Amino acid sequence: MKRKASAVWQGGLQDGKGTISTDSGVLKDTQYSFATRFEDGIGTNPEELIAAAHAGCFSMALSAELGKVGIKPERIGTTATLTLDKADGGFAITAVHLDVKVKIPGGDRAAFEKATADAKAGCPVSKVLKATITMDATLET
Incomplete structure (x- = not known):
C-alpha cells in the first residue's frame, strides 16, 4: 500500500507560501506558510499534520489491540501534542504527548493498560518518529 501527498512552495522562507494536497482530496491546495508554522497564521503546517496523523493512527491501533482481547470500545478520543524544538542543526520534533480517553463500559483496567502500551509501541506513526x-x-466506564 502506498499513500501520496504533495506540497508546492513559492518564494522565500519567511515571505513565501505553499499548498499541500493529498491524493484522497481531503487536503486540496491547503495553504501553509511561515506564519502558520511559527506564528498564528491561518492554515496548516507539517507538524500539525503529523500530530493529526499520530492521533488517528494511535486511535485505530488501540481499537485493534482492544479487539484482540474481545473489547469493543464505545469511543476512543486521542489528542497528540507535538513539540518542535530548535536544536543545533535546526529544528527537530523532540516529543509527542498522547492524551487518550477511552470509553469502555465495564472496562478491564489491566487489559486497557496493556492495550494502550502495545498501541503506543505498535502504531506505525509512533514507529516512524524519533x-x-x-x-x-x-479509562471511562
Missing part, C-alpha cells in the same frame, strides 16, 4: 512519546490514558 521523538520521545509519552501518554496519559484515561
